[in-house]
Amino acid sequence: MGEAIVVTSGKGGVGKTTTTANIGTALALLGKKVCLIDTDIGLRNLDVVMGLENRIIFDLVDVVQERVKTRQALVPDKRFDCLQLLPAAQTSDKSEVTPEAMKRIVAELKQEFDYILIDCPAGIEQGYKNAVAGADKAIVVTNPEKSSVRDADRIIGLLEQEDIEPPKLIVNRIRHHMVESGDMLDVDEIVSVLSIDLLGVVADDDEVIKASNSGEPVALHPNTKSSLAYRNIARRILGESVPLLSFEEKKGFMTKVKKFFGMRP
Amino acid sequence: MIANQQLITVKGTRDGLILKVDDHCAYQDVLNELKEKLSVNDLIEDDRLITVNLQLGNRYVTREQKDELKEVVRKSQNLVVGKVESNVITKEEAADWKKHAQVKPLVKVVRSGQVINVEGDLLLIGDVNPGGKIMASGNIFVMGSLRGIAHAGMEGDSHAVIAASFMQPTQLRIGDAISRAPDQDAEGVYMECGYLEKGKDKILIDRLQEVIKKRPDISSFERRMFNG
Ligand SMILES: Nc1ncnc2c1ncn2[C@@H]1O[C@H](COP(=O)(O)OP(=O)(O)OP(=O)(O)O)[C@@H](O)[C@H]1O
Ligand SMILES: [Mg+2]
Numbered sequence: 001m002g003e004a005i006v007v008t009s010g011k012g013g014v015g016k017t018t019t020t021a022n023i024g025t026a027l028a029l030l031g032k033k034v035c036l037i038d039t040d041i042g043l044r045n046l047d048v049v050m051g052l053e054n055r056i057i058f059d060l061v062d063v064v065q066e067r068v069k070t071r072q073a074l075v076p077d078k079r080f081d082c083l084q085l086l087p088a089a090q091t092s093d094k095s096e097v098t099p100e101a102m103k104r105i106v107a108e109l110k111q112e113f114d115y116i117l118i119d120c121p122a123g124i125e126q127g128y129k130n131a132v133a134g135a136d137k138a139i140v141v142t143n144p145e146k147s148s149v150r151d152a153d154r155i156i157g158l159l160e161q162e163d164i165e166p167p168k169l170i171v172n173r174i175r176h177h178m179v180e181s182g183d184m185l186d187v188d189e190i191v192s193v194l195s196i197d198l199l200g201v202v203a204d205d206d207e208v209i210k211a212s213n214s215g216e217p218v219a220l221h222p223n224t225k226s227s228l229a230y231r232n233i234a235r236r237i238l239g240e241s242v243p244l245l246s247f248e249e250k251k252g253f254m255t256k257v258k259k260f261f262g263m264r265p
Numbered sequence: 266m267i268a269n270q271q272l273i274t275v276k277g278t279r280d281g282l283i284l285k286v287d288d289h290c291a292y293q294d295v296l297n298e299l300k301e302k303l304s305v306n307d308l309i310e311d312d313r314l315i316t317v318n319l320q321l322g323n324r325y326v327t328r329e330q331k332d333e334l335k336e337v338v339r340k341s342q343n344l345v346v347g348k349v350e351s352n353v354i355t356k357e358e359a360a361d362w363k364k365h366a367q368v369k370p371l372v373k374v375v376r377s378g379q380v381i382n383v384e385g386d387l388l389l390i391g392d393v394n395p396g397g398k399i400m401a402s403g404n405i406f407v408m409g410s411l412r413g414i415a416h417a418g419m420e421g422d423s424h425a426v427i428a429a430s431f432m433q434p435t436q437l438r439i440g441d442a443i444s445r446a447p448d449q450d451a452e453g454v455y456m457e458c459g460y461l462e463k464g465k466d467k468i469l470i471d472r473l474q475e476v477i478k479k480r481p482d483i484s485s486f487e488r489r490m491f492n493g
Pocket of ligand 2: 016018040098120121
């Protein structure tokens with residue numbers, strides 16, 4: 001029996017889809033059976049990032065409305081047999097999916113796959129509720145920006161009301177030179193505000209964008225730093241204790257000093 | 266009624282007049298005598314405003330009666346009402362005091378979009394994140410970082426304070442007063458406490474130790490005993 005993990009953020013465009021695609025790919029690289037579900041009805045793009053757009057025949061709404069069996073709607077990955085995608089519908093309305101239907105579909109997929117990764121749409125409305133419904137665990141993605149951290153905090157508050165394990169955090173698009181110059185929130189600061197466990201840190205990396213555009217998740221590249229970060233995250237999901245890469249946590253000396261002297265006005 | 270027995274004795278002090286009211290006679294008699302006493306103008310020698318404190322002893326008065334007594338005092342020139350003190354309160358009022366005197370402990374991170382509202386004092390063990398809000402009718406103590414909004418003295422208690430292990434709030438509110446964080450990125454401060462200075466409606470922040478000195482009656486039960 002597998003486990004279902006929802007990837008969510010509150011704020012849009014912080015990298016949920018990219019994270020889902022890469023963790024899924026990295027888990028598949030490690031030999032796990034993985035199913036990705038895109039719940040962003042009407043704005044699907046997990047299929048594009050995975051390079052599977054042209055193979056879609058049926059979608060999530062077809063499954064919800066029981067026009068086809070769940071199996072029939074799954075799109076196998078080009079590279080791994082153990083990786084499959086249940087795409088979102090592009091033309092339907094998100095009200096056609098319900099939390100109950102999601103629970104049923106996820107429960108069914110858990111029989112067959114080790115991991116079900118659910119890509120959540122932005123926001124905290126219907127789409128979010130659908131995405132979270134079937135999940136056992138949650139990953140919250142944030143960027144090192146105040147507004148993004150604020151929304152992550154909101155989502156964590158909502159997730160705490162659900163019947164799932166405490167969520168884990170991924171900080172995406174860190175730029176080390178900006179952290180060092182004190183112009184970007186550092187990972188410690190974010191973790192201390194959100195007070196949840198850190199699952200990983202992914203640098204802001206042009207390779208991610210290039211890879212997305214070519215429909216080949218960056219996790220497939222052997223040695224770019226973001227690829228390594230995603231593969232480490234996958235290993236941590238499997239329960240290995242993989243230390244943070246040095247560049248993942250480096251913190252500016254100046255910020256430390258500033259904090260120390262800045263204690264009193 | 267025994268005509269020449271004094272039901273109300275008047276005592277002058279530096280802070281005004283104290284009217285000691287007999288607590289055995291009927292309320293109506295008190296009211297009559299009060300009206301009579303205050304209509305005698307020899308109480309007042311000049312135009313200064315004089316504060317009048319009514320001490321009712323072991324007499325129970327309803328809220329309406331209390332207001333009535335105050336009204337009588339107010340009607341005569343130069344007099345302002347200070348405290349109307351009685352040694353007795355109803356069970357209901359006592360229960361209300363108790364409810365407001367309780368410290369409610371809570372272990373939680375109050376996250377963006379979440380609101381906590383308690384009666385009495387709030388002891389939060391955890392943080393208040395930006396976008397989160399905590400409210401209490403009494404004091405607020407945060408054992409953690411206060412980065413959101415805190416509102417102490419929700420029902421108008423301007424004596425209430427807000428203390429935090431780490432203070433970096435977006436807003437502090439005490440009673441009706443509001444203060445907000447400066448627009449530039451302000452570094453937070455450790456172990457500080459916000460309070461309202463007497464007679465001003467500006468919230469000040471000082472070291473916890475200093476504020477404690479100004480609020481020896483920090484427990485809201487004691488505060489009620491002395492301030493009603
Ligand atoms: N680590 C990274 N480095 C560089 N670019 C990134 C990184 N992560 C994501 N991006 C880029 O950011 C953009 C948004 O990413 P993505 O579509 O994954 O976000 P999302 O959270 O799924 O958005 P939405 O809320 O619209 O679903 C994409 O162009 C993606 O390539
Ligand atoms: Mg997306």
